[in-house]
Amino acid sequence: MGVDGETDFQDFVRTRGPALSRTAYLLTGDHQLAEDLVQIALSRVYGRWSRLTAGGDPEAYLRRIMVNERTSWWRRRRYESVGRQSLIDVTTVADEADQVSRRVAMLAALDQLTARQRAVLVLRYFDDLSVDQTARALGCSAGTVKSNTSDALARLRTLALEEVS
Amino acid sequence: MVRDLLVDLAREVPDYTDAGGAIRRYRRGRRRRLGGTIAAVAAVVALVAVATFAIRPPSPPLVLASRPPVLTDYPATLTAPDPSAVLPDLAVPNVTLLFDGWCETQCRTVDVTVGVDGRQYDGEPGFGEMTMSLSPDGGWLAVQTQSNFLIRRLADGYQLDTGLFSADGWEPLVWSPQTRYLLMWDGGPNLRRIDLVDGASVSYQAPRDKQVLALLPDGDLLLSGEAKGTEPSVLVRVDPVTRRQHSVVTLHSDQRLPPYDLQVNDDDTTPELVDPTGDRIAVLSRGGMVLDVELATGEVLHRHALPTNRNHAAIAAAYLAEGLLLAFPQPAGASPSELYPGASVGLLDLESGQFRVLTQTLGGRALLLRGGDGWYQF
DSSP: OOHHHHHHHHHHHHHHHHHHHHHHHHHHSOHHHHHHHHHHHHHHHHHTHHHHHHHSOHHHHHHHHHHHHHHHHHHHTTTTTTTOOOSSOGGGGTTSOHHHHHHHHHHHHHHTSOHHHHHHHIIIIISOOOHHHHHHHHTSOHHHHHHHHHHHHHHHHHHHHHHHO | OHHHHHHHHHTTOOOOOOHHHHHHHHHHHHHHHHTTHHHHHHHHHHHHHHHHHHHOOSSSOOOOOSSOOOOOSGGGGOBOSSTTOOOOOTTOSOEEEEEEOSOSSSOSSBOEEEEETTEEEEOOOOBOSOEEEEOTTSOEEEEEOSSOEEEEETTTOOEEEOOOOOOOSSOSOEEOTTSSEEEEEOSSSOEEEEETTTOOEEEEOOOTTEEEEEEOTTSOEEEEEOOOTTOOEEEEEEOTTTOOEEEEEEEOHHHHSTTSOOOTTSSTTSOOEEOTTSSEEEEEOTTSEEEEEETTTOOEEEEEEOOEETTEEOEEEEEETTEEEEEEEOOTTSSSOSSSOOEEEEEEOTTTOOEEEEEEEOTTEEEEOBTOSSOEEO
């Protein structure tokens, strides 16, 4: 890659880094994992930067790498909840106000979704991607995005109610 | 509510990105690929060759060249936790290839372990930072490098460059049950089916209302549509070359709804497992059950509970002739680490429901199981 390409890549990271970091954090729920995730994705994108910038939207490709990588981690570490601290320990805030408890319950529930369900929610409701854009990021059909979204919201609701109760 | 929650969660997140770090990381990968990878791959080849020859299933047939694998001195470098233990010869029936895990982003090389009938043998560091997958017959290894996925035939070192950089959520890929075909993501909207015999590939994009559920032994794809409530699940068999639809199978709701709680294609990152003949698929349900489904009729032939520990059902890597190859966490306290309790690997006989343990691993180890679509970590 030439100097121009490298500069272009650095500009992209400088501009989009904060947003990508937030997405990575929401996908993982863990600061260290989020840093790893976004850096892995950037290193992979860098290797194909010239082709990606010539052929389309590098951010969409990067987002897909992040989602796939995160899904892959989830599948490899399906048992990460064994011994791994959840986003927030529900019991430590059990006595706080109801509103806070509900929010904490939602967070705990979010942590129990599958990687794909979590990704759908993050891409659609945080990154504000359309159904079609989410489908492209996930490599699936628009219909699947809709059904995954519906499933994820339903599961989130059920899990949150269980946490509260 | 969900949007507010996510925005709130992300509010304090710092910028993790480091363009220079990403570039250095990419360049390190390139140097490794050009230099040290040869030795690493040699070690991998030797090690997996041990596994290949040791597993020896009665069926399906192994895809091996006539020339035997060239074994390096790798087995000689193995050290066993038990000093009296000697690495068994190649006639040992069950071997699991493992490599040390918790280094997905930081470590440059990782330890290699061969588990043989419950004993573990540690090797010298050898693997680079790679994603790998072992074929159902144990004869091929897929390795993701910084550039492309390479598929290596272990018997003679023949290597096929897929030209594909990454894979779908089914990372890294899906093998057909008899190791004739691979299915991967082509980086765009399509899946790519690769024929390991002649290297030919064909692109395929599923219809918008369908998901690819499985890759069958003859290269056909099994698609499914969405089924809600008591609607039947319709499975369609398609030739990706001609796009011709071969057959349709209906799985009725009384076969899949509670108490079995079967959601066909519930998680589209996980393909269903196909038996070596292509006559059956094993579908895992949310309730920790596995349903053995006959594809010709849609009839559920067997239903079994998966082995569990701490309410976690087993991971199913492949539907082998010997049974369903499973891995699941060991009971608490059975390994040195509470955080990473290790795993038991074994075969579930779908006729009888009996589970037979093949080997057990230490915590923090990653497993490369025959037919798995990647490696697994506990």
